[in-house]
Amino acid sequence: MRVLVLGGDGYLGWPTAMHFSAGGHEVHVVDNYLRRKMHSEAGSGSLVPIAPDLPTRARTWHDITGKTITVTEGDLINWQLVKNLFREFSPEAIIHYGEVPSAPYSMMDHDRAVLTQYNNVISTLNVLWAMHSYVPRAHLVKLGTMGEYGTPNIDIEEGWIEISHNGRSDRMLYPKMPASLYHCSKVHDSTNIEFCCRVWGLRATDLNQGVVYGIETEQTRLAGGLATRFDYDSVHGTALNRFCVQAVIGHPLTPYGKGGQTRGFLNIVDTLRCVELASLKPSAPGEFRVFNQFTEQFSINELAELVCRAAKDVGIEATIRHVDNPRVEKEEHYYNARHTKLLDLGLEPHLLSETLVEHMLETIQRHQNRVIAEHIMPSTTWRDGHQPVPGEQLIAGVGV
């Protein structure tokens, strides 16, 4: 299968590219390095050292496995680039991670909110037009997020819900209540993709992914030069990854607010498998298919406690300190999200365990000297925007 990985330099994109290449697929990756630029502007960076660019990564991959991953360094906002890419590579599956991925970034200030929505919505619109124009039978596998749903008081279904109302019923799109302007951009994407499936007959699977944790995959372990990035800062890090780093450097674990926020979580190796399963069984022409991509639900307090227990086992006394919640969100709420469709396709989850956390803690200890502690605590609140962090050199006018 010809697989195009958009955002192929990211935390998930690079391991996904290797995973498909290892599986014998023809893989082309695209990235504009926006994530790297955002880090260098903020003065933050990956805990684990990563290769400097995609050509270097692809060279290492070839050296070690004999397999080829081809590369485009460029921006999906550029319609000429997207057109040429789809015309020339003619992908059968498009794995689309190519978006600004951070909720706090989108709430920092006007310019970063606009950049997030402009980048995400228009890039995806470019991809949809390119599919319509050049590869109308290809399958789009789009990374969305569970954060699109918010925390409704009813069970969360997988994208669609049967609604009965005044004696009639219909299968409708599940209502969304996104958690940030970044999450709003993902909802916009879903709206556009559903429309293009319905009207142009495109095939798409929207993967509403939970919070990913983990450092390694089967392929990243093969060589240092194949490692994927690992972020723990308040802008790009996710909860479990950040708690593990906090434990290692002796920083209290910092749940936001009461910590009763419940979310879906999954291991990075399950992300790769989910994307693969979705690609191998594409949706039908015209079908907008939605999977909730996570394996377990936890509250933030449960995660923090798990990390404390695992830390103790490796000789670290971790503590928990609740901090003011920078976000506007419910801190105690009902949460029950269905996630059976990927299991039906054959997913065998790697569940979270103390052993896994201990392994993460040990890996983090090896890179402990690279932690930049200033970036761990939140510097952006949903209501008041961003407060500068020492070492930041934020560029004004990044909006469009």
Next chain:
Amino acid sequence: MRVLVLGGDGYLGWPTAMHFSAGGHEVHVVDNYLRRKMHSEAGSGSLVPIAPDLPTRARTWHDITGKTITVTEGDLINWQLVKNLFREFSPEAIIHYGEVPSAPYSMMDHDRAVLTQYNNVISTLNVLWAMHSYVPRAHLVKLGTMGEYGTPNIDIEEGWIEISHNGRSDRMLYPKMPASLYHCSKVHDSTNIEFCCRVWGLRATDLNQGVVYGIETEQTRLAGGLATRFDYDSVHGTALNRFCVQAVIGHPLTPYGKGGQTRGFLNIVDTLRCVELASLKPSAPGEFRVFNQFTEQFSINELAELVCRAAKDVGIEATIRHVDNPRVEKEEHYYNARHTKLLDLGLEPHLLSETLVEHMLETIQRHQNRVIAEHIMPSTTWRDGHQPVPGEQLIAGVGV
């Protein structure tokens, strides 16, 4: 009240500005003339002659009424302009029509789809950030469209719906199934606005408006120089207005497909009253209020038949010819949309009658020599995009 009318040069914007000014409010209008540019590019134009620009319109308004409407000729995409505008005028109500308003335009080609979504989503995001930054207590009255809902098999509620599911229930946003990439852009706006109300405590009323018809309002009648534009072409004209023009020039009335498509309609004078009612009773801080803004439902066939009957009364023998539907939409479907909230606020609808259509036909007859017949039939299909029309000089690369 200080009222800011965004898109104040348009079919609805200019009459709205005069209506508020006549009511004693302090009115400032903004427009970038994009609608006029789109017409001049296409070789189409308003049936009714209109003044060349907003300063001329405002001067005429002042000459005739002694009242002042102030003007900004500029683009809401320009954040500096939006910031200055909100800081200096400090609006209490913002009436937001300032968007690319055409479904067919958004389906013509990639560049026009991108222009529509970029313009609409980012302009509205600019407005929301400006409210948050400078006038957090102001009230946004945003023009949406009934076309955001599509044609579900259950009753359409006003923006929110109580959903019971697996023994629990919640008040959720009503699921949307937009009818074009333009309609998608309006859904994106609604998503962003609801978020900003919920998180920043902004006040907003989303007016999901039906199809507007009519040529005159109390103020446009005062002088030729105060007339509002009247479009009948396939890109900017709405069904009833177009049918009336077709009847006058001896063109068959052309329902798309079977003509069983049912929609909500309202008179332009009711639009002005609805916007006024919403502004005088603003939503509460943090409230995202949605009104369905129309007064009657008709199928397209019913409209065509009504125009035929009215035409006969003024001596015109109109005929009906169904044409292939350029859109992808259901041509026979359930449709029952609630629209009681504006009635509760005091709206007294001007319902559609043969007499009103006869009056429209007579007005059109006075301008009959200005009709450009080439632009009446659809030139864009939802599946295949745009076919050039004689006289068009479409600019390539209009996308962003």
